[in-house]
Amino acid sequence: MPMDDFKKLATGNILFNLNRIIAPKLVTILYFLGLAAILLWAVTHFFSSFRFGFGSGLWGLLEIAVFGLLALVVLRIVCEGVIVYFTAHTAEADAYTPTGSSGSLIDDVRDALEELAEAEEIEERPTPAAAPVTPKKPAPADVAAPVAEEPAIMPDADAPKPAEHAPEKPTTAP
Numbered sequence: 801m802p803m804d805d806f807k808k809l810a811t812g813n814i815l816f817n818l819n820r821i822i823a824p825k826l827v828t829i830l831y832f833l834g835l836a837a838i839l840l841w842a843v844t845h846f847f848s849s850f851r852f853g854f855g856s857g858l859w860g861l862l863e864i865a866v867f868g869l870l871a872l873v874v875l876r877i878v879c880e881g882v883i884v885y886f887t888a889h890t891a892e893a894d895a896y897t898p899t900g901s902s903g904s905l906i907d908d909v910r911d912a913l914e915e916l917a918e919a920e921e922i923e924e925r926p927t928p929a930a931a932p933v934t935p936k937k938p939a940p941a942d943v944a945a946p947v948a949e950e951p952a953i954m955p956d957a958d959a960p961k962p963a964e965h966a967p968e969k970p971t972t973a974p
Contacts, residue, residue: 821893824886827879834875842868 842864849860886893 821896824883827882827886831875831879834879835872838868838871838875841871 845860845864846857849863850857
């Protein structure tokens, strides 16, 4: 990737414009950053392991050889997997056409907020009053309507029984 591409990436609207897909191009940048991170780890581990003596320094060299190579292999496999994924889905990426492309990210955010506000207005509008319900026509007399049977109520054995009324005493007038 030439230096002009880095300038274009950093100063232009490439990162803020969603009309193009840049993730496959970023894999190489991530790969080089991973290589630099592994190299930086190897150098710091080399000097820090020799700080504790010659024997631990030799052990540190063995660790750098084993874990450094393992890290290189894992980094390469992950980056190749991402590249294969994007290569397998190039047809979908080419068919992708964003809707309503505008000039800047601010315009895109403004449009998205306006769409959300419109959606909320539609949800908040009161629904019209329901139409009055018309009563059902009575069934003709020759068709017998089904009669629901009342369920038999069993008194609870534990429930208190109603008090019986005492016979009324005849009242005498004075």
